[in-house]
Amino acid sequence: MPTIATADGTEIFYKDWGQGRPIVFSHGWPLSSDDWDAQLLFFLNRGYRVVAHDRRGHGRSAQVDHGHDMDHYADDLAALTEYLDLRDAVHVGHSTGGGEVVRYLARHGEGRVAKAVLIAAVPPLMVQSEANPGGLPREVFDGLQDQVARRRSEFYREMPAGPFYGFNRPGVEPSEALIQNWWRQGMAGGAKAHYDGIVAFSQTDFTEDLKKITIPVLVMHGDDDQVVPYADSGPLSAALLKNGSLKTYPGFPHGMPTTQADVINADLLAFIEA
Numbered sequence: 001m002p003t004i005a006t007a008d009g010t011e012i013f014y015k016d017w018g019q020g021r022p023i024v025f026s027h028g029w030p031l032s033s034d035d036w037d038a039q040l041l042f043f044l045n046r047g048y049r050v051v052a053h054d055r056r057g058h059g060r061s062a063q064v065d066h067g068h069d070m071d072h073y074a075d076d077l078a079a080l081t082e083y084l085d086l087r088d089a090v091h092v093g094h095s096t097g098g099g100e101v102v103r104y105l106a107r108h109g110e111g112r113v114a115k116a117v118l119i120a121a122v123p124p125l126m127v128q129s130e131a132n133p134g135g136l137p138r139e140v141f142d143g144l145q146d147q148v149a150r151r152r153s154e155f156y157r158e159m160p161a162g163p164f165y166g167f168n169r170p171g172v173e174p175s176e177a178l179i180q181n182w183w184r185q186g187m188a189g190g191a192k193a194h195y196d197g198i199v200a201f202s203q204t205d206f207t208e209d210l211k212k213i214t215i216p217v218l219v220m221h222g223d224d225d226q227v228v229p230y231a232d233s234g235p236l237s238a239a240l241l242k243n244g245s246l247k248t249y250p251g252f253p254h255g256m257p258t259t260q261a262d263v264i265n266a267d268l269l270a271f272i273e274a
Contacts, residue, residue: 001060006079008067013060014053014080018044022086023272025052026077028095028120029201030156030194031185032059038261039092039268046269053080055100057193059185068196070204074103081112090272092117094257095228096201099123102237106209116217117268120225120254123206123237132205134232141202148195156186163226166253178258210240217244218271220264222252 003011015033023043025036033052040050054061056076057068067076077100081089091113093101098121105113128135147155160182161167167174186194219241221234230248238246247267249256257264 003061004080004083006056006076008072010056010064010067010076011062012053012056012076012080014051014084015040016049016051016084018047018049020047020049021272022049022051022084022089024077024081024086024089024091025050026091026093026097026100027052027055027058028097029197030058030189031182032188034059034181034185035094035258038258039265042261042265043269051080051084051086053077054189055097055193055197057197058189060188063190063193065192068193069200070099070103071107073100073200074107077101077104078108087112088114090115090117092119092268093121094119095254096122096197099201099204099206102206102209102213103204105215106206106212110213110215113215115215115272116213117220117271118217118234118237119220119257119264120222120228121219121233121237122201122204122228123210123233124240125205125207126202126228126233132232136202136229136232141198144198145195148191148198152191152194153183153187156183159186160255163254165255165259166224166226168226169224169253175259178255182255206237207240210237210244211242213244214242216271217241218267219244219246220249220256220267221246222249222254222256224251225254227254 098118160179219238238244
């Protein structure tokens with residue numbers, strides 16, 4: 001398997017397919033680069049070079065017990081882009097991966113990046129605070145950690161069968177294949193990484209990071225996102241970005257890159273080629 005070793009010796013698995021302009025994909029919690037299948041093949045078949053990695057502790061990357069925070073996520077992404085010498089790249093992040101992209105750009109600069117896309121992403125800040133009254137209460141995320149610690153396999157079945165893809169909404173037909181694939185990806189990763197990752201995606205404040213970014217950024221968010229609620233995420237991120245634009249998808253769920261791949265892929269392509 002293709003891997004790189006980061007500065008602290010952690011092995012990171014990655015996919016690097018095709019030629020042409022690179023598009024780099026950062027996945028959501030607690031999944032892996034496999035969650036981008038619909039996007040990787042779509043852009044590969046249109047002449048792009050597609051790159052995706054498994055975040056440390058996730059998928060096929062090393063299940064280390066340390067470094068499960070946004071700074072390490074960003075540093076690992078920087079190590080990969082430097083190793084592959086990616087330039088003029090477009091970075092696309094979904095959910096936690098959106099936070100990873102934002103922190104990477106703020107921490108390592110925009111020299112290798114032309115554009116970025118945040119899909120149903122966690123910035124600016126998920127947890128409720130005095131400065132973020134519209135966020136989710138801390139108890140929500142404590143509950144997620146409790147589920148991971150006590151009944152991870154069952155929880156990883158319930159999340160995709162319910163709010164992640166919106167399969168709990170009236171009239172929405174669940175896909176057993178998508179549910180099982182989500183469970184497969186989640187259970188391939190490490191419990192410690194997933195447990196710590198909940199703190200990383202919920203408590204990291206990306207406000208100042210967003211303000212530093214100057215490249216064009218497309219913010220894509222469904223207004224029926226039950227995992228990263230729309231009102232306290234997409235619109236706020238777009239407003240903080242110097243060159244950000246917001247595209248809102250009525251009724252789309254958190255997992256819209258999979259369930260509405262045709263729509264999302266077409267809009268990504270239009271933004272990249274604009």
